[in-house]
Amino acid sequence: MFAAMRSERMEALHLFSDPATGLEAVVAIHNTKLGPALGGCRYLAYNTLDDALADAMRLARGMSYKAALAGLAQGGGKAVILRHPHVADRAALFEAFGRFIESLRGGYITAMDSGTSSADMDCIAQQTAHVTSTTHAGDPSPHTALGVLAGIRAAARARLATDSLSGVRVTLQGLGNVGYALAELLQAEGAELLVADLDHGKVRLAEQELGAQPLALEAVYETPCDLFAPCGLGGAINQRSIGQLRCAVVAGAANNQLVEAELGEQLMARDILYAPDYVINAGGLLHVALTHAGVSAGDIAGRVKGIGERLDSIFAQSRAEGLSPAEVADRQAEQILYG
Template identity: 50%
Template sequence: MHSTVRGPALGGCRFIPYGTDDDAITDAIRLAKGMSYKAALAGLPFGGGKAVIIRPGNLKDRHALMRSFGHAIDSLSGQYITAMDSGTLVDDMDDIATQTSYVSCTQHMGDPSPATARGVFAGIRANLQYTTGSDSLKGRHIAIQGLGHVGLNLAYRLHQAGAHLTVTDIDDNKMLQARQQLNAAICRPEEIYDVNCDVFSPCGLGAVINADTLPRLRCNSIAGSANNQLETPETGLQLKQRNILYAPDYVINAGGLMFVAMRYQQQSDVAIESKIAGIFDTLSDLYMEARQSNQVISDVADQRASEIIQQADSGHFQAA
């Protein structure tokens, strides 16, 4: 749990293999901070938290594991609310819900992945508006890295809007599906960074913009759903120096959190969709502020989110 000053820490449970315990802990800490920043800039009354379960090589009883995790969550008395993330399913949330009420993304509440994709779609439009003067996707070339629940949904939306796609994934069947149904060009995972495109959209795991990949990028902007896309904070400055517009990941991928949080609060679908659509304006405001102040966009986003949390923390302290 990174912060609870704005409300209970809300964030998904990641269930993937890790090389070491330290890798899992580092991932949880980075992701939890991102969730705090994401909730702050989205204007949601929640803090940031994240859970990781190290996926064993020989999983004997997934249901029992998730129920045990639910019991652990319940022991925190509402300080942390869990949800889906990489490697977890709606069925897992149903198992967790047998042990605690502090869970979202159950069968009753729904899968947040399409909402994340809708937010990224809005963010890509914001990037195009800033870089080209038009948010139209017709004829634009988008390179998507990762065709999971979010990436594939996003690909369908972009295709319907008239975009040309180049996609990659470690699953050949998903690439074949995209080629057959969306007329997408496909490439090997290591080749996606070299694609000449309008927008590069990372929709897999994090740290993909790094010292090795950044010099290879041939895009005008980066806008994707992956968390922690920049390997280091300095990478944001390097993107600015190369004149590549970067959509801060915890801003553009906030649609899923909006869905989870507002469904948990039992808000209407209309309110949720309005909030997701607002990602376009939030990014546009960040780009304008960064240009006027000549700052790195990722730094501007961090500063704004940190200030929101600090203000809440100050008010919390005074109230206490």
């Protein structure tokens, strides 16, 4: 495990068990040079503890890079709670997790993520102040979607040579809170939407409300489009799926979209422009961090729209230096974090 921590340049791993509630949780803290670690709490089923630890560490690293390039005085962290088939009292479980967060003395601030809700954050808040995206703080999903839209506009300028998304054909994989909010924004911009999700009800809703074309999950990669937007869990781009892509741009809300770092270079070799995930999806982090700090909603929205300008810079440097956007973004973040 220490070798894995060294590989990810991880500062700390914390494990917590509470037999009374069945809580088994991990908090990974990657880098706190810029400030206390902040990152969401996932509540998902994992095959093994090692899988949960690896997921937490990868995500924590991404949060450090995301905060650095978003200009936030925050470090990167992530929590995962192992989801078991039967939970006697969900509220008690999340209150126990809140006690765990409180024991870290402000070194980690938690937030909503996959499998958790504002109501869960409210339970955590009964035990600690080191939590955001509560019911009072608001859902970060709209700001995540707004930032992804700004990033998609930047990618369209760079690769499709257009400032308009009208008629741009977008395949959207995943219609969760962020994915559906992004679909609404894209539809308002006049984009042509193709959508897929495990939840067929969400696909039907997008078809009825947004005029989206439904796609089978297995068809999302091979269907021709201008832009592919992964908005579900990570790992959308792997050695198999990359060869199936029929798009000019990959730009979506999911974290850890590339299973392996070298896939960024492979996308570039195929003339597919990739918007680095932790740059384009930073709107949610901006929301939770700045809301926690008491910044106004209008100022937060302005910061979120700046995501497009950051990507403009990354794409320009990528063209000038012949490096993939993923490598450019990593170098920029590492310069901030490690000097």
